[in-house]
Amino acid sequence: MSTTPPRNQIQFGVFFQGVNSTTIWTEPESGSQTAFESFRRIAQTAERGLFSAFFLGEGLRLREHLGQVHDLDVVGRPDAQTQLAALAAITEEIGLVATQNTTYNDPVDLAHRLQSLDLLSGGRAAWNVVTTDNAWTGANFRRGGYLDHADRYTHAERVVETVRAVWDSWDDDVVATDRDAVDWADRSGVHVVERDLGHYAVRAEGRLPRSAQGHPVLFQAGDSDEGRDFAARAADVIFSAHPEFEDAKAFAADIRRRTIAAGRPEDDVKIFPGQQFVLADTDAEAEEKARWVAEHQITPATAIAYLENIWGTSLQSYDPDGPLPDIDPVVEVTGSTRGSGFQFQKSQELATQWRALSEAEGLSIRQLVTRVGVRRGGIVGGYSSVADRLAEYADAGAVHGFNVSPWLVPSGLDDIVDRLVPLLQDRGVYPTEYRGDTLREHLGLRGPLTRRAAA
Amino acid sequence: MTTAPFAIAIELDGDGAHPAAWRAVDHAPADLLSGKRIAATVRAAERAGFTAVTFEDAAVPPGSGPTGRLDAVQRAAFAAPLTSAIGIVPVVPAVHTEPFHVSTQLATADLASGGRVGWIAATDPDPRSAAVYGRPAVDATEAVATASDAIEVVRQLWDSWEDDAVIRDTTTWRYVDRDRLHRVTVESQRFSVAGPSIIPRPPQGQLPVFAPLAGGLPAGTDVALVTSSAQATRRVATEAGAAQVWLELEVALDRAGVPAARRVAALDAHEPWAPGTVGRYVGDAAGLVDLLTDLVGQVDGVRLHPAVLDDDLDEIGRAALPVLRDAGLFRSPRPGEHLRTHLGLPVAVNRHTAARTAALEEVTA
Numbered sequence: 001m002s003t004t005p006p007r008n009q010i011q012f013g014v015f016f017q018g019v020n021s022t023t024i025w026t027e028p029e030s031g032s033q034t035a036f037e038s039f040r041r042i043a044q045t046a047e048r049g050l051f052s053a054f055f056l057g058e059g060l061r062l063r064e065h066l067g068q069v070h071d072l073d074v075v076g077r078p079d080a081q082t083q084l085a086a087l088a089a090i091t092e093e094i095g096l097v098a099t100q101n102t103t104y105n106d107p108v109d110l111a112h113r114l115q116s117l118d119l120l121s122g123g124r125a126a127w128n129v130v131t132t133d134n135a136w137t138g139a140n141f142r143r144g145g146y147l148d149h150a151d152r153y154t155h156a157e158r159v160v161e162t163v164r165a166v167w168d169s170w171d172d173d174v175v176a177t178d179r180d181a182v183d184w185a186d187r188s189g190v191h192v193v194e195r196d197l198g199h200y201a202v203r204a205e206g207r208l209p210r211s212a213q214g215h216p217v218l219f220q221a222g223d224s225d226e227g228r229d230f231a232a233r234a235a236d237v238i239f240s241a242h243p244e245f246e247d248a249k250a251f252a253a254d255i256r257r258r259t260i261a262a263g264r265p266e267d268d269v270k271i272f273p274g275q276q277f278v279l280a281d282t283d284a285e286a287e288e289k290a291r292w293v294a295e296h297q298i299t300p301a302t303a304i305a306y307l308e309n310i311w312g313t314s315l316q317s318y319d320p321d322g323p324l325p326d327i328d329p330v331v332e333v334t335g336s337t338r339g340s341g342f343q344f345q346k347s348q349e350l351a352t353q354w355r356a357l358s359e360a361e362g363l364s365i366r367q368l369v370t371r372v373g374v375r376r377g378g379i380v381g382g383y384s385s386v387a388d389r390l391a392e393y394a395d396a397g398a399v400h401g402f403n404v405s406p407w408l409v410p411s412g413l414d415d416i417v418d419r420l421v422p423l424l425q426d427r428g429v430y431p432t433e434y435r436g437d438t439l440r441e442h443l444g445l446r447g448p449l450t451r452r453a454a455a
Numbered sequence: 456m457t458t459a460p461f462a463i464a465i466e467l468d469g470d471g472a473h474p475a476a477w478r479a480v481d482h483a484p485a486d487l488l489s490g491k492r493i494a495a496t497v498r499a500a501e502r503a504g505f506t507a508v509t510f511e512d513a514a515v516p517p518g519s520g521p522t523g524r525l526d527a528v529q530r531a532a533f534a535a536p537l538t539s540a541i542g543i544v545p546v547v548p549a550v551h552t553e554p555f556h557v558s559t560q561l562a563t564a565d566l567a568s569g570g571r572v573g574w575i576a577a578t579d580p581d582p583r584s585a586a587v588y589g590r591p592a593v594d595a596t597e598a599v600a601t602a603s604d605a606i607e608v609v610r611q612l613w614d615s616w617e618d619d620a621v622i623r624d625t626t627t628w629r630y631v632d633r634d635r636l637h638r639v640t641v642e643s644q645r646f647s648v649a650g651p652s653i654i655p656r657p658p659q660g661q662l663p664v665f666a667p668l669a670g671g672l673p674a675g676t677d678v679a680l681v682t683s684s685a686q687a688t689r690r691v692a693t694e695a696g697a698a699q700v701w702l703e704l705e706v707a708l709d710r711a712g713v714p715a716a717r718r719v720a721a722l723d724a725h726e727p728w729a730p731g732t733v734g735r736y737v738g739d740a741a742g743l744v745d746l747l748t749d750l751v752g753q754v755d756g757v758r759l760h761p762a763v764l765d766d767d768l769d770e771i772g773r774a775a776l777p778v779l780r781d782a783g784l785f786r787s788p789r790p791g792e793h794l795r796t797h798l799g800l801p802v803a804v805n806r807h808t809a810a811r812t813a814a815l816e817e818v819t820a
Binding site for chain 1: 654
């Protein structure tokens with residue numbers, strides 16, 4: 001008897017963004033961005049939909065615009081790891097991913113907290129490794145802006161290596177298995193970690209054994225060449241910025257190549273691009289809804305601030321519903337909104353491009369920003385047609401899953417879980433149960449990199 | 456003295472204060488380091504009606520008993536959504552940690568708990584802790600001075616968002632009123648923190664800050680943890696600025712017909728429970744009730760360190776707390792009550808809101 005081989009599957013994660021310009025905060029159904037109940041609702045909805053992971057970001061300084069705190073977007077969010085520890089208590093299966101940077105977190109403390117989260121959650125923790133050399137963020141920390149831009153990945157690799165050494169500092173089977181043992185832990189199996197990280201050196205005794213999944217899973221989100229190579233050497237999952245189908249396929253091929261070059265099996269790194277979904281019963285309704293979403297994400301004030309970020313000066317005298325400013329940018333590179341991901345592009349070049357687009361299509365400032373804004377609509381369509389499109393991603397191996405950014409909190413996952421997931425399951429391209437008990441098992445990952453030689 | 460109810464907190468670290476306590480509990484040794492275990496113990500403490508649970512912590516492993524220990528803030532956050540009334544007070548070392556992280560972590564736990572979290576600011580001068588963070592070792596005096604600066608930074612960060620900073624104004628499209636967000640201005644050679652915080656003001660405004668008196672009380676402490684109820688000790692604590700004084704006390708009670716002394720002796724056979732600076736009560740529940748009754752009026756509360764967590768927590772909750780409650784000497788926190796409120800600490804008015812209100816009154820006067 002012949003059986004059809006199972007189709008490739010995709011999975012979902014959810015990114016509760018907190019600080020961003022894409023969450024709609026103006027509507028009656030826009031809930032609190034910081035109340036624990038909002039996080040509980042999203043995490044539990046995601047778990048109901050068999051999502052692999054719940055994902056939190058980190059920003060260690062409030063974003064600023066033209067020298068003042070940026071006041072037009074959602075701002076204020078909990079500490080990622082602390083919040084995930086609270087969510088661990090009220091969820092059973094979903095992975096818990098904390099974005100933590102390698103510059104302003106102390107490596108041993110970071111390792112210990114992640115390992116604590118991993119044990120508390122029964123092997124569901126992950127670390128999204130990000131770098132920063134940003135002296136502006138460093139103003140909140142005693143080491144300050146100690147790291148050069150060029151050294152950020154060198155330092156990050158040292159931090160990751162140190163964190164893993166802490167996680168590996170207890171041999172397996174060190175803890176007593178019964179109450180008559182000689183000691184609670186056999187100290188000969190506990191090793192001191194000493195590392196010189198260049199800018200400082202640490203010496204620590206590990207305080208915890210490994211969890212059910214060995215190590216917390218490592219995510220990586222940088223997109224530069226260096227970032228991709230770093231991911232290929234060190235990460236288990238990439239949170240990518242390449243959701244479009246052709247782009248996603250090219251990105252996956254690039255990562256496979258780099259992963260093999262790093263001496264790992266080609267499927268060792270999973271790819272989860274960030275994605276926004278706008279869904280409705282029909283494609284036409286979804287298109288209409290997507291227009292509404294974009295308009296509510298880009299308020300008139302946000303549209304002006306968006307241009308100010310490029311122009312580098314106040315544009316408050318311009319009408320958001322009128323044409324683009326007739327003056328040229330006063331800065332060479334963008335970056336007035338500090339702490340945003342939209343920095344260091346050539347201002348004049350962008351301004352010229354956008355003017356041309358606006359004139360060609362008769363777009364106002366707000367219409368233009370809605371068009372070119374960071375998040376360009378994402379996947380828009382009727383439930384059934386979106387399910388078909390996602391099945392194509394699965395069949396092509398373009399992604400292992402999507403990290404969904406809901407544009408409404410806390411109801412933003414409801415239609416995905418209640419309407420889209422069942423259709424994906426019908427098509428055989430989405431899990432019908434959690435694969436195991438740990439995040440590593442949900443994602444189909446091999447054991448921790450540092451533990452494979454031993455295995 | 457305040458008129459707040461007498462506080463009875465319980466320390467939940469490890470399997471109990473006795474170094475051999477792990478031999479007297481029903482779970483496998485490694486299960487100490489699990490969410491299941493934390494859930495079971497905090498729920499038991501809340502059911503018993505304790506004022507608060509505390510979680511010991513340090514950058515180095517415990518010196519005796521189980522050498523594995525979960526991060527205390529993580530344990531506190533995990534406990535938060537599983538409980539609704541009890542205070543949750545983790546130790547967070549204050550000397551080598553970053554005050555910015557400490558403030559956001561505690562504020563996050565306070566949010567998750569609906570305003571029930573406090574902070575024990577440890578001033579541990581152990582040079583091994585400095586090495587964990589890659590910082591120079593400090594002596595005891597410098598450790599307390601650093602902790603004082605850290606507490607001030609953390610408190611300013613908690614106040615760096617006024618309570619009404621999130622405005623969601625759809626006429627101007629402003630989500631937040633930036634005039635209600637504030638920088639941190641700390642005059643310290645140890646820290647420079649820019650602020651504002653990345654998280655809104657926690658529900659309590661200012662979390663109650665606890666610190667041990669031994670070695671010197673850091674400035675900004677609300678509750679001093681002391682090892683003697685002598686009047687001289689209490690005076691030192693209040694002169695150092697503490698609003699309340701809580702006595703540390705180790706406890707082993709008679710249990711299921713076995714006298715406490717015999718329970719302790721059985722464990723001592725494995726590893727002796729060396730007396731430290733903290734006083735110890737070993738006896739029946741009635742004697743503990745008498746002891747606590749005597750302490751009411753001398754100190755504002757106690758923190759009990761049970762010899763064996765499972766046995767002694769249960770016994771205190773079963774045989775001691777109800778008696779004290781019936782005598783009107785003790786009241787358990789109510790669901791939804793802020794820890795600060797329950798302890799009778801004054802409402803934490805935001806310093807920036809207060810300054811603006813005062814300036815406004817001056818103009819209109």
